[in-house]
Amino acid sequence: MFDFVCIGDATRDLFLFLNEKPVFNGGKIPVKDIAWSLGGNAGNISVGLTRLGIQTALVTVFGDDDRGAWIKRELLKNNVNLEFSLIKNQQSNLSVVVAARGERTIFSYHGSELAEIKNLPQAKWYYLTSGNFPVPEGKIAFNPGLRDREKDLSIAKKAEVLILNKEEQEKLGVFGPKITVVTDGKNGAAVYEADQKILAKPALDVPVLETTGAGDAFTSGFLAAMFYEKDLETALDWGLKNSASVIQKIGAIEGLLNYERLSS
Numbered sequence: 009m010f011d012f013v014c015i016g017d018a019t020r021d022l023f024l025f026l027n028e029k030p031v032f033n034g035g036k037i038p039v040k041d042i043a044w045s046l047g048g049n050a051g052n053i054s055v056g057l058t059r060l061g062i063q064t065a066l067v068t069v070f071g072d073d074d075r076g077a078w079i080k081r082e083l084l085k086n087n088v089n090l091e092f093s094l095i096k097n098q099q100s101n102l103s104v105v106v107a108a109r110g111e112r113t114i115f116s117y118h119g120s121e122l123a124e125i126k127n128l129p130q131a132k133w134y135y136l137t138s139g140n141f142p143v144p145e146g147k148i149a150f151n152p153g154l155r156d157r158e159k160d161l162s163i164a165k166k167a168e169v170l171i172l173n174k175e176e177q178e179k180l181g182v183f184g185p186k187i188t189v190v191t192d193g194k195n196g197a198a199v200y201e202a203d204q205k206i207l208a209k210p211a212l213d214v215p216v217l218e219t220t221g222a223g224d225a226f227t228s229g230f231l232a233a234m235f236y237e238k239d240l241e242t243a244l245d246w247g248l249k250n251s252a253s254v255i256q257k258i259g260a261i262e263g264l265l266n267y268e269r270l271s272s
Contacts, residue, residue, distance in 0.1 A: 012131055014134075016153075018047070021105055023107060045220075046260065052224035059086070064088060066089070072098070080093075092129050099117075104116075110216070133149060136150045138155040149169040165185060169186070170189070172188065193222075211252065218257070222255050226251040
């Protein structure tokens with residue numbers, strides 16, 4: 009039995025760093041620098057949890073292309089178990105992140121579909137994002153991707169932990185029956201029991217290089233604290249600390265902390 013099973017997308021992120029905010033008018037736009045990183049919500053969470061000493065499997069679908077092979081190698085390099093993931097004849101996921109003067113625009117291509125996933129391994133916890141896959145029985149942490157509102161609402165009502173950013177919470181219009189966390193960028197995050205706010209903290213004041221994966225880093229830190237049966241204030245602190253580390257690096261996984269650094 010795994011500690012955590014994450015179900016959802018993994019992707020390859022291409023970062024394009026520009027001197028000026030782009031104007032898309034058909035002309036040529038100079039690029040100052042480029043970088044690659046592993047991405048995708050479930051992929052990022054699985055790496056974050058694994059780095060914190062939690063035995064984690066990712067259940068996803070890879071395309072049978074070079075991009076899919078690269079994503080798979082990066083996950084295995086980070087000790088994520090992939091034995092329940094599938095490879096299908098399709099294109100793999102890709103995101104292009106265009107960053108300029110502290111702002112970013114993300115072009116996202118989802119080539120891998122999760123509908124082929126039928127059987128899930130046993131786990132103490134499951135982390136889910138939106139998708140067409142069976143919903144497991146057990147402890148569920150859920151971050152809806154707002155692709156299917158009816159299904160999102162159904163899963164949210166079963167979740168032990170519901171994690172939303174402010175925009176997702178406003179669009180979904182729901183709090184979970186137990187613990188809900190609402191993140192709000194540089195304003196930090198708040199914890200609710202049912203619909204009652206019980207705790208809130210601002211984000212840590214650190215230099216920001218690039219913000220992709222900040223929310224996923226928060227989630228893996230918060231969920232790790234829940235897994236290790238820490239109190240909610242510690243869980244909030246771990247989430248904010250992990251997120252602050254990631255935004256000082258390029259990409260979603262480079263700055264993820266290990267257990268010793270996060271808990272110190």
